[in-house]
Amino acid sequence: MPPQDLFAGASAPFGAGAAPAADPPSPLLQHLNPEQLAAVTLPAGHALILAGAGSGKTRVLTTRIAWLLQTGQASPGGILAVTFTNKAAKEMVARLSAMLPINVRGMWIGTFHGLCNRLLRAHHKLVGLPSTFQILDTQDQLSAVKRLCKQHGVDEERFPPKQLTWFIAGCKEEGMRPQDVPVRDPETQKKVEVYQLYEQQCQREGVVDFAELMLRSYELLRDNDAVRAHYQRRFSHILVDEFQDTNRLQYAWLKQLAGDVEEGGRLAPRGSVIAVGDDDQSIYAFRGARVGNMQDFMREFGVQRTIKLEENYRSFSNILDCANALISHNQGRLGKNLRTQQGPGEPVRVQESPTDLAEAQWMVEEIKHLVREDVPRREIAVLYRSNAQSRVIESQLFNAGVPYRVYGGLRFFERAEIKHALAYLRLLENPHDDTSFLRVVNFPPRGIGARTLEQLQDAARGAGCSLHDAVSTMTGRAGANLSAFVALIDVLREGTQGQNLRGIIGQMLQASGLVEHYRNDKEGADRLENLDELVNAAESFVTQEGFGRDAVALPLDEQGAPLTQSPASQGLDPNLPLAAPGEMIDQDTGETLSPLAAFLTHAALEAGDNQAQAGQDAVQLMTVHASKGLEFDCVFIGGLEEGLFPHENAMSDAAGLEEERRLMYVAITRARKRLYISHSQTRLLHGQTRYNVRSRFFDELPEEALKWLTPRNAGFGLFAPDPIAAHRGNARAGRGFDMKSASFANPPVPPRKAAPGHGLRVGLTVFHTKFGEGKVLAIEGAGDDARAQIHFPRHGTKWLALGVAKLTVVE
DNA sequence: TAGTACTCGATTTTT
DNA sequence: TCGAGTACTA
Numbered sequence: 001m002p003p004q005d006l007f008a009g010a011s012a013p014f015g016a017g018a019a020p021a022a023d024p025p026s027p028l029l030q031h032l033n034p035e036q037l038a039a040v041t042l043p044a045g046h047a048l049i050l051a052g053a054g055s056g057k058t059r060v061l062t063t064r065i066a067w068l069l070q071t072g073q074a075s076p077g078g079i080l081a082v083t084f085t086n087k088a089a090k091e092m093v094a095r096l097s098a099m100l101p102i103n104v105r106g107m108w109i110g111t112f113h114g115l116c117n118r119l120l121r122a123h124h125k126l127v128g129l130p131s132t133f134q135i136l137d138t139q140d141q142l143s144a145v146k147r148l149c150k151q152h153g154v155d156e157e158r159f160p161p162k163q164l165t166w167f168i169a170g171c172k173e174e175g176m177r178p179q180d181v182p183v184r185d186p187e188t189q190k191k192v193e194v195y196q197l198y199e200q201q202c203q204r205e206g207v208v209d210f211a212e213l214m215l216r217s218y219e220l221l222r223d224n225d226a227v228r229a230h231y232q233r234r235f236s237h238i239l240v241d242e243f244q245d246t247n248r249l250q251y252a253w254l255k256q257l258a259g260d261v262e263e264g265g266r267l268a269p270r271g272s273v274i275a276v277g278d279d280d281q282s283i284y285a286f287r288g289a290r291v292g293n294m295q296d297f298m299r300e301f302g303v304q305r306t307i308k309l310e311e312n313y314r315s316f317s318n319i320l321d322c323a324n325a326l327i328s329h330n331q332g333r334l335g336k337n338l339r340t341q342q343g344p345g346e347p348v349r350v351q352e353s354p355t356d357l358a359e360a361q362w363m364v365e366e367i368k369h370l371v372r373e374d375v376p377r378r379e380i381a382v383l384y385r386s387n388a389q390s391r392v393i394e395s396q397l398f399n400a401g402v403p404y405r406v407y408g409g410l411r412f413f414e415r416a417e418i419k420h421a422l423a424y425l426r427l428l429e430n431p432h433d434d435t436s437f438l439r440v441v442n443f444p445p446r447g448i449g450a451r452t453l454e455q456l457q458d459a460a461r462g463a464g465c466s467l468h469d470a471v472s473t474m475t476g477r478a479g480a481n482l483s484a485f486v487a488l489i490d491v492l493r494e495g496t497q498g499q500n501l502r503g504i505i506g507q508m509l510q511a512s513g514l515v516e517h518y519r520n521d522k523e524g525a526d527r528l529e530n531l532d533e534l535v536n537a538a539e540s541f542v543t544q545e546g547f548g549r550d551a552v553a554l555p556l557d558e559q560g561a562p563l564t565q566s567p568a569s570q571g572l573d574p575n576l577p578l579a580a581p582g583e584m585i586d587q588d589t590g591e592t593l594s595p596l597a598a599f600l601t602h603a604a605l606e607a608g609d610n611q612a613q614a615g616q617d618a619v620q621l622m623t624v625h626a627s628k629g630l631e632f633d634c635v636f637i638g639g640l641e642e643g644l645f646p647h648e649n650a651m652s653d654a655a656g657l658e659e660e661r662r663l664m665y666v667a668i669t670r671a672r673k674r675l676y677i678s679h680s681q682t683r684l685l686h687g688q689t690r691y692n693v694r695s696r697f698f699d700e701l702p703e704e705a706l707k708w709l710t711p712r713n714a715g716f717g718l719f720a721p722d723p724i725a726a727h728r729g730n731a732r733a734g735r736g737f738d739m740k741s742a743s744f745a746n747p748p749v750p751p752r753k754a755a756p757g758h759g760l761r762v763g764l765t766v767f768h769t770k771f772g773e774g775k776v777l778a779i780e781g782a783g784d785d786a787r788a789q790i791h792f793p794r795h796g797t798k799w800l801a802l803g804v805a806k807l808t809v810v811e
Numbered sequence: 812t813a814g815t816a817c818t819c820g821a822t823t824t825t826t
Numbered sequence: 827t828c829g830a831g832t833a834c835t836a
Contacts, residue, residue: 135826284823386822386823625822
């Protein structure tokens with residue numbers, strides 16, 4: 001794409017070391033605030049940038065890179081910028097190429113996993129992988145573990161495959177191979193055995209899972225001095241986005257790349273690592289993120305400079321006041337206070353509803369109101385803690401005819417038909433990929449049953465070979481069917497030699513019988529469409545990613561050794577253009593990946609968008625987690641109830657509670673202009689009505705920034721209802737989206753059914769003969785089955801059967 | 812081998 | 827409640 005000339009005059013030849021210093025001020029640096037400017041122009045050396053929400057973090061990151069290049073402090077090849085998501089990486093590349101007339105392809109900008117993939121492709125021999133190794137996604141990994149359990153008679157009751165995959169991923173993220181795992185009990189012993197078997201299986205099949213990408217490339221750097229030295233020398237500037245989300249392994253990986261290099265017999269500090277992050281937005285502890293990496297980074301890298309970006313360009317101050325006040329309740333923060341030059345704006349609106357249904361109705365009414373005031377629907381977001389909450393809201397939006405889009409769910413490359421197609425393609429590349437083999441050997445059905453496959457797997461295990469190779473040992477009808485399948489794959493492989501990607505996929509779709517199968521399926525129309533879309537995706541992968549363009553086969557060492565001490569003489573000069581993302585080059589042979597292999601890698605590393613209708617102007621529904629990094633004019637946060645937000649599973653310890661608070665902090669800071677926070681007295685969850693107390697987070701917000709739309713703590717009889725909200729018996733109901741009317745006019749504390757006869761209410765203080773005084777947190781069930789969750793200061797929180805427990809109401 | 816009945820689980824998720 | 831995944835039957 002032609003670079004946009006946003007910074008006319010800024011363009012000198014880059015990388016040649018001739019660009020003047022930033023004095024006269026470069027246009028790049030205009031419009032930066034002092035903090036941002038300081039961050040962008042940091043002198044070489046390690047630094048931490050604490051970037052608050054909406055403080056222009058991405059801008060700082062990209063401008064920093066542009067500035068480094070423009071002033072000749074770095075060449076494109078010397079830059080390594082790493083992110084967590086493909087989206088973030090893409091945005092960085094897009095902004096950079098808009099800033100500078102430069103080929104950004106020479107830079108290593110990508111996700112941790114994407115960059116690891118590059119490293120492993122380049123040095124696959126050193127790490128013992130075939131050049132065509134493929135990547136298992138989470139689904140593949142699970143089915144691989146299941147298969148392994150079946151084969152080795154692992155008791156799936158005691159060791160659920162899902163847990164085993166967590167265990168394996170957890171070990172890898174801690175940098176542990178099976179032999180490194182401390183075994184204290186037989187349980188762990190067994191898990192480690194499975195881990196070991198799983199590793200062997202992956203190795204045999206030539207596949208790696210996500211965690212393996214990280215671990216294997218970490219080991220590559222750790223164990224190969226020449227390789228490590230090369231990359232350390234090459235990447236003079238390392239920039240890490242969302243540093244608070246890094247796990248142990250990612251941090252160790254960074255250390256390998258940034259580590260000090262011996263020069264003239266002494267350790268010399270090298271290059272610079274800029275870590276950008278926000279400890280207050282760390283919400284991924286559950287998947288291994290370690291905020292502590294920020295402190296470790298400062299200590300271990302001897303960070304001299306920490307810059308805080310606290311000026312927020314997103315929200316009005318009422319919203320920021322809420323965010324600041326809330327997060328101040330967390331301990332051990334690095335400390336940061338968002339400020340804005342915008343005025344207070346509107347107060348943050350707070351709503352209490354009797355039921356989740358009423359909450360959803362209220363939201364929809366407000367949304368319709370906003371839309372009438374010309375707020376684009378895509379600028380309205382409804383955030384919630386857990387996915388289950390979206391249902392009521394969806395049904396109400398549907399009834400009201402308001403277009404909406406739900407984030408999450410199946411992504412394009414995760415769809416069953418796409419996975420099937422990819423499995424065929426993978427078998428073309430690597431017939432020993434047993435996971436793919438099993439996926440499609442009998443899909444579409446070709447008379448190969450479970451029994452047959454069991455026999456085949458036994459045979460393969462006995463011979464220590466892949467399923468593909470074991471087919472020849474099978475006899476009879478089953479053997480014939482299997483042979484036919486193998487022949488199909490082999491013929492397809494032959495027949496697609498020399499074809500382009502589009503041709504290969506098209507031929508595969510026909511020959512495999514997938515098209516035929518879905519054409520005969522009355523539900524198959526969508527799936528056929530998706531398969532068509534797969535061809536398009538491949539096409540645009542080839543053109544947009546520029547696959548096959550400027551692929552540079554690098555000169556080699558005479559021995560074919562991967563790297564030497566002298567990068568420049570080996571064609572590894574950082575100024576040379578390097579392979580584009582799809583063109584990972586084998587450092588031994590100079591070979592690039594085949595288009596098909598590259599596309600398969602792309603599919604595994606980037607699962608694609610979820611769902612279609614992305615273009616429509618629709619209200620955005622998503623979990624708080626999914627909202628990170630986004631912003632909207634108007635934001636609704638629903639379900640602020642104890643047990644839901646903060647979630648009950650996270651309430652038991654301080655760390656969990658603090659993460660919930662950070663989650664709320666993230667949610668609040670998504671809003672630019674208007675923020676609504678709401679909770680409901682009751683909520684239908686898993687078919688049961690739960691009675692919840694208002695979230696403690698309400699008490700942590702500054703009263704003066706809030707506007708209570710419903711009287712605080714009021715009984716609902718007092719509440720003058722919005723007549724529209726109360727009486728919308730929607731004519732378009734039906735299709736299961738009925739309004740089970742929960743009118744505001746009635747005192748609906750127990751909204752459905754009669755009041756339970758125990759006389760308890762959430763919030764009441766009760767007395768128990770054994771536990772003493774306690775506060776009612778929640779009530780569930782009715783009649784004899786009614787239970788109450790009660791917090792006793794001295795005995796903790798307990799669930800008591802109201803039919804049994806002797807309780808008296810104190811207040 | 813496909814279709815149906817039953818069990819189980821149920822925050823958050825990118826790569 | 828509801829959905830996915832598994833086990834059982836025709």
